[in-house]
Amino acid sequence: MRPVILLCLLLAIGCDAAIDQFPANDVYALTLAHSRDVRTELAQRDVAEVIRSLFGTPESPVWPSEIFDGEAKSLVKSESLTAAAGPIFSDREGNNFGLFNKHCVACHGVSGSGAGPAAVFQNPYPRDFQAGVFKWKSTERSAKPTRDDLVGLLHRGVKGTGMPSFALVSEADVSALTDYLVYLSVRGEAERKLLAFAIDELGYDDSEDDSSEFLIEDADVHQIVGEIVESWLDASKRGVPVPKEVASNTDSIARGKDLFHGQIANCVGCHGPGGNGAAVTLDFDDWAKEYSSRIGLTPTNRDAMKPFRQAGALRPRQIKPRQLNQGVLRGAGDGKAIYRQISQGIAGTPMPSLTITKQESATGLTSDQVWDLVHYVQSLGSQPGDTLP
Amino acid sequence: MNMEPEPSSAELTKDDPSSSRIVHRLAVLSVCLVWPLIWVGGLVTTYDAGMAVPDWPNTYGYNLFLYPYKTWLLGPFDLFIEHGHRLLGAVVGFVAIGLAVAAYLKETRRWVFWFAVAVLLAVIFQGALGGIRVVQMSRTLAMVHGCFGPAFFAACVALAVVTSRSWRDSCPADRGQSAITELAQVPRSTVILGLVLVALGYTQLVLGAQLRHVQPTMRPDGFATIVVFHVVTAFVLWSVTAVGYWRMRKLKSCCGDLTLWRPAAALIGLVLLQIVLGTGTWVANYGWPTFLQGFPGATGFLIRAKGFWDSIVVTAHVATGSLILAVSTMIWVRSWRLRYCSQSASEVANET
Numbered sequence: 001m002r003p004v005i006l007l008c009l010l011l012a013i014g015c016d017a018a019i020d021q022f023p024a025n026d027v028y029a030l031t032l033a034h035s036r037d038v039r040t041e042l043a044q045r046d047v048a049e050v051i052r053s054l055f056g057t058p059e060s061p062v063w064p065s066e067i068f069d070g071e072a073k074s075l076v077k078s079e080s081l082t083a084a085a086g087p088i089f090s091d092r093e094g095n096n097f098g099l100f101n102k103h104c105v106a107c108h109g110v111s112g113s114g115a116g117p118a119a120v121f122q123n124p125y126p127r128d129f130q131a132g133v134f135k136w137k138s139t140e141r142s143a144k145p146t147r148d149d150l151v152g153l154l155h156r157g158v159k160g161t162g163m164p165s166f167a168l169v170s171e172a173d174v175s176a177l178t179d180y181l182v183y184l185s186v187r188g189e190a191e192r193k194l195l196a197f198a199i200d201e202l203g204y205d206d207s208e209d210d211s212s213e214f215l216i217e218d219a220d221v222h223q224i225v226g227e228i229v230e231s232w233l234d235a236s237k238r239g240v241p242v243p244k245e246v247a248s249n250t251d252s253i254a255r256g257k258d259l260f261h262g263q264i265a266n267c268v269g270c271h272g273p274g275g276n277g278a279a280v281t282l283d284f285d286d287w288a289k290e291y292s293s294r295i296g297l298t299p300t301n302r303d304a305m306k307p308f309r310q311a312g313a314l315r316p317r318q319i320k321p322r323q324l325n326q327g328v329l330r331g332a333g334d335g336k337a338i339y340r341q342i343s344q345g346i347a348g349t350p351m352p353s354l355t356i357t358k359q360e361s362a363t364g365l366t367s368d369q370v371w372d373l374v375h376y377v378q379s380l381g382s383q384p385g386d387t388l389p
Numbered sequence: 390m391n392m393e394p395e396p397s398s399a400e401l402t403k404d405d406p407s408s409s410r411i412v413h414r415l416a417v418l419s420v421c422l423v424w425p426l427i428w429v430g431g432l433v434t435t436y437d438a439g440m441a442v443p444d445w446p447n448t449y450g451y452n453l454f455l456y457p458y459k460t461w462l463l464g465p466f467d468l469f470i471e472h473g474h475r476l477l478g479a480v481v482g483f484v485a486i487g488l489a490v491a492a493y494l495k496e497t498r499r500w501v502f503w504f505a506v507a508v509l510l511a512v513i514f515q516g517a518l519g520g521i522r523v524v525q526m527s528r529t530l531a532m533v534h535g536c537f538g539p540a541f542f543a544a545c546v547a548l549a550v551v552t553s554r555s556w557r558d559s560c561p562a563d564r565g566q567s568a569i570t571e572l573a574q575v576p577r578s579t580v581i582l583g584l585v586l587v588a589l590g591y592t593q594l595v596l597g598a599q600l601r602h603v604q605p606t607m608r609p610d611g612f613a614t615i616v617v618f619h620v621v622t623a624f625v626l627w628s629v630t631a632v633g634y635w636r637m638r639k640l641k642s643c644c645g646d647l648t649l650w651r652p653a654a655a656l657i658g659l660v661l662l663q664i665v666l667g668t669g670t671w672v673a674n675y676g677w678p679t680f681l682q683g684f685p686g687a688t689g690f691l692i693r694a695k696g697f698w699d700s701i702v703v704t705a706h707v708a709t710g711s712l713i714l715a716v717s718t719m720i721w722v723r724s725w726r727l728r729y730c731s732q733s734a735s736e737v738a739n740e741t
Contacts, residue, residue, distance in 0.1 A: 019606055087526045089440030092449055094465040102437045103694055105605040107675070117603045117612035123679045157691050162676045164692035314609065328689040 019058045022111040024048055025130060026311040027291055028192050032199055035295040040195070043204035046216055047194045054225065055187040058110055061085045063183060067222050072229045076186075080179030099173055100180050107162055112184035114287070115312055122162040125314050128287050129181060130188025132228065133348045136331040141344040141353055143238035144231050150178045158330045182232060190225045197224060240340045243367040248375045256376025259369055264362065265342075265354060267373070275324025275380045286348045288316035319349055327381020338374045343367075409496045412505070413552035415488040419508070419545045420715075422481050424708065427538050429474045431707035434601060435700045438467030439531055445520040448472055453479060478516055485509040488548075496552070504548055511541050532602035539594050539711040543587070543718040550722050560730040574735070575728035579636050583721030586633060586656070589626040590714040593619065597710060623664055626713075630656045633720065640727070649723055652716050659713050666706040673699035 029040045056062035061081045065073040088098035096102070109116035112129035119126050127134070136153055137145035145153070154174050157165030166174055194216070198204045202215045246252055260267045260275070272278035284292065284299050291308045292299035299305070299316035309315060322329070331337045331346075345353035355364030365373075433439050442448050448456040453475055461472050485508055492505035515537050522530035550556060596619040603612060630653070637653040671678060673696070677687035693699060 023606070087440070087528075088437050089443055089526065090438075090465070090467060091443070094468070098440075101605055106603055110605050115609055117605070117607040117609055118675055120609045120613040121616070121678045122675060123682070157693070159691045160676075160688045162692065164694040166694045168693060168695045312608070323688070326688050 019110055021052060021057050022055075022187070023109075023113070023312070025111070025113065025188065025191050025195070027113075027308055027313040028130075029195060030308060030311045031291045031295060032196060034291075034297075036199060038199060038204075040199060040204075043195055043198040043202075046204070046214055047191060047198055050194060050216055050221055051187065051191050054190070054221070055183070059086050061180075061183060064225070067225065068229060071233050072226070075229060075232055076179045076183045080176040081183060083173070083176040084180035096170075096173055099177050103164075103166065103169065103177065104181075112181065112188055113312065115314055118162075119314055123317055124161055124285065124319065125287075125317065126162060128188075129185040130192060131287060131290070131348075132185050132189040132231070133286065135346050135348055137235075137347075138240060138332075138337070138340060139235050139238045140240055141347045144235040146235045146239065147178060147182075149235075150181065151175070152332060154178065156332065159328050160330060186225070186228050186232065189228045193224045193228065194221065240344055242336045242339050243371075245335060245374075246368045246371045248371075248378075252372045252375045253379045255369070256372035256374070256379075259365065259373050260376055264365060265373065270321040270350070271324055272321075275322075275377070277321065277323030277325075279321065281318075281321060281350075283319055283350045284316050285319045285350075288314075292316050321351070324377055324380045329381070335371075335374050335378065338377055339370055342370050342373050342377075409492070409498075409501070409552055410554075412488065412491045412496050412501070413549065413554070415484060415491055416505075416545060416549035416552050419481060419484045419488060420542070420549050422477065422484060423538075423542045423545050424711065424715075426474070426477045426481055427542060427711045428704060428708045429470055429477055430535070430538055431704040432470050432700065433467075433474050434531065434535060434707075435703050436467050436470060436695070438471045440523065440526060441465065441467035441471040442475075443523065445523040448475065475519075478512075478519065482512050482516060485512045501548075501551060504544075504551070508541070508544050508548055511537075511544060515541055528602050528604065532598045535598050535602065535707075536595055539714050540591070542711050543714050546715045546718050547722050550719055551726075556723075556726060559726060560733065575640060575724060575731050577728065579640070580721070580724045580728050582629070582633050582636055583717065583724045585629055586626070586717035587714065587721050589622060589629060590710070590717045593622055593626060594710050594714060596622065597707070601707075619667075623660070623667065627657070627660045627664065630660050637720070637724075640724075649720055649727075652720050656713065656716050656720070659709060659716065663706065663709045663713060666702060666709055669702040670706045673702050 024044060026044075029044050032038070033040045054062070054064040054067070061084075063076040063078055063081060065078075068075075083095070083097055084099045086098050086101070088096075088102045090096045105116055106118045107116045107122070107126040108114055108129065109119070109126075114126040114128035116126060132144065134145045134149075136158065137143070137149040139145060139149070151174060153163075154166045154169075154177065157163050157167075166177070169177075197220065198216060204215065259265050260271075261273065267275075268279065270279055270281055288299055291297070291313055292305065297304040302315075305313070305315060329338070331341055341351070343354050343356055345351045354370065356370065357364035357366055360366055360369070433441075444450065446453060451457070456472060461469060485505075489502075489505045489509045492502040496502050496505070515534065518530060518534045518537060521527070522534050596615055599615050600612070600619065634650065634653040634657055637648075637650040640649060668681075672690070673692065676692050677684055677690055681687060
């Protein structure tokens with residue numbers, strides 16, 4: 001290390017690793033290569049070019065509003081990108097720049113892959129924004145979070161994980177960060193979808209042919225990116241309505257307890273009796289499954305994971321169902337949030353959704369019964385719904 | 390630290406012990422100023438305030454000392470600490486100038502004068518490094534600046550030690566007092582032990598700086614490796630301090646003012662404190678690591694970005710690191726002196 005430092009001194013031109021472009025999503029490319037049994041270099045090369053020309057670089061990110069219409073144009077504001085990207089500094093008025101590098105990059109990484117420098121020792125790992133899947137939200141399982149969900153998340157943080165609360169960061173900065181995170185997510189998802197599209201539809205899979213013909217058409221790009229942006233705009237329409245709460249009393253809690261330990265909901269199967277976490281589970285989250293069990297590899301097999309680790313993936317880490325009797329919830333934590341989590345499950349995790357029925361039945365629960373479960377869950381933790389002051 | 394060989398003892402015997410008292414006082418003053426300077430500098434990094442003032446050597450176009458104090462005191466916090474760091478740094482610079490001048494006028498040992506000059510050059514270099522870091526917006530230079538600071542601090546401590554009165558008094562042989570022959574021989578290994586403490590202490594600072602000034606593109610495995618080294622070295626250092634204490638304890642009876650067992654004992658405590666602060670630093674930044682998840686409160690622990698107490702813990706970790714280096718340096722330089730004295734004492738004894 002010392003020679004490197006001395007070298008820096010001699011050159012006196014900051015020899016910071018130049019971040020002139022976003023790192024490519026090699027893990028996903030390898031996943032595709034493995035599941036389709038194809039080579040992906042050509043597709044990766046061309047997709048990288050498309051993505052760069054649309055979204056710019058970490059130092060000067062771009063929101064490609066020219067290819068969108070209507071609301072999509074302003075989903076991400078370019079001032080926000082200016083404030084969030086690039087080196088950290090602040091101006092005389094106290095405006096801060098380089099916010100993502102300042103607050104997030106050590107964990108979430110330059111491209112939002114979740115494999116930032118400090119990711120290894122964390123459990124759960126920091127979120128990979130590129131898959132476009134989020135846990136703590138008020139919307140349907142398959143929907144994106146709303147803007148309010150994200151701002152709330154940044155304010156609240158996620159207890160018991162590495163995700164900090166940014167309550168002490170100014171509202172303007174949080175807003176810029178939110179935009180940047182949506183930008184990274186859209187960019188990352190576009191890269192993934194385009195790569196899959198190029199390989200599955202455009203004949204980039206032909207390993208024999210190394211013609212360097214550029215096959216990706218603008219129309220397809222606009223279509224794919226457009227759909228992703230649409231899903232973000234749709235989020236506000238896909239909020240999970242929460243029906244009227246049934247009275248929270250010992251009866252409701254007792255009913256909830258039965259349901260929790262009963263056949264239909266079978267919460268006990270994962271969370272253990274009384275939510276004590278004693279159930280034995282061996283499961284992984286969707287981000288890890290994508291490059292392991294979903295493509296026929298064992299997540300715990302080090303040799304099988306090795307190429308993925310070399311491509312930049314983190315070693316798959318078991319996900320444990322929450323120990324509910326500790327009273328620590330990672331989502332918003334209020335009754336409505338728990339209602340939504342129980343009915344929708346938690347996206348990206350094994351926690352399943354329930355079928356909500358009008359009448360009590362053998363296959364689903366009524367909304368009143370879900371509320372009973374909420375009350376039971378709340379009764380398990382000593383301080384349910386504990387949020388930041 | 391470039392320690393030049395001790396001049397002949399004849400030179401020293403002539404000299405009046407009070408002559409360089411002013412040099413010693415200035416050296417102590419610089420030590421007392423540099424530690425807070427390291428704290429403020431650490432806060433600058435903790436708050437990412439290094440770029441709160443985009444120009445240098447001016448502050449927003451103003452001369453450093455003419456920057457309106459109201460804007461400074463009432464402005465944003467990061468401007469407050471960055472400009473404060475610059476002002477305090479400038480004060481240390483003036484003290485270093487005074488030190489070199491005083492050493493030139495008052496100090497009879499030429500190597501001490503040159504040492505003072507080296508300290509002055511170092512502070513100039515450090516200031517320039519800080520400035521270039523701002524102008525170039527370089528995180529790497531910020532890291533180098535952060536690593537050089539503690540080295541400078543250690544140099545100030547060494548200067549204070551060599552100009553101290555007890556430094557002179559500790560060598561009766563220098564004054565031809567051959568009568569005192571009970572000076573125990575200080576083995577070479579004790580001096581080497583002091584050097585090992587310094588080396589390990591500094592290695593820890595460099596490793597820590599790698600973690601603190603992490604490059605966004607660093608691979609997670611690289612970061613994890615540095616973390617592991619940093620933690621392992623911490624415990625190695627801690628055991629070496631225990632050995633050091635035991636060694637110094639054995640010298641206890643010999644050396645009057647220059648006893649070293651007290652600082653050696655303090656060092657054990659400091660390294661322990663540093664390990665606790667280091668754990669706190671990790672928790673404040675990244676939460677409870679997986680292997681400590683069983684710790685009470687870990688399950689519901691919430692990291693608060695830019696929390697005040699969190700920043701204090703992190704910065705205290707940085708400042709204590711420098712302190713460990715400084716105390717190690719003191720032990721090393723003094724043990725070296727003791728060895729020198731005990732050797733010359735026995736030579737004198739042999740001659741008579």
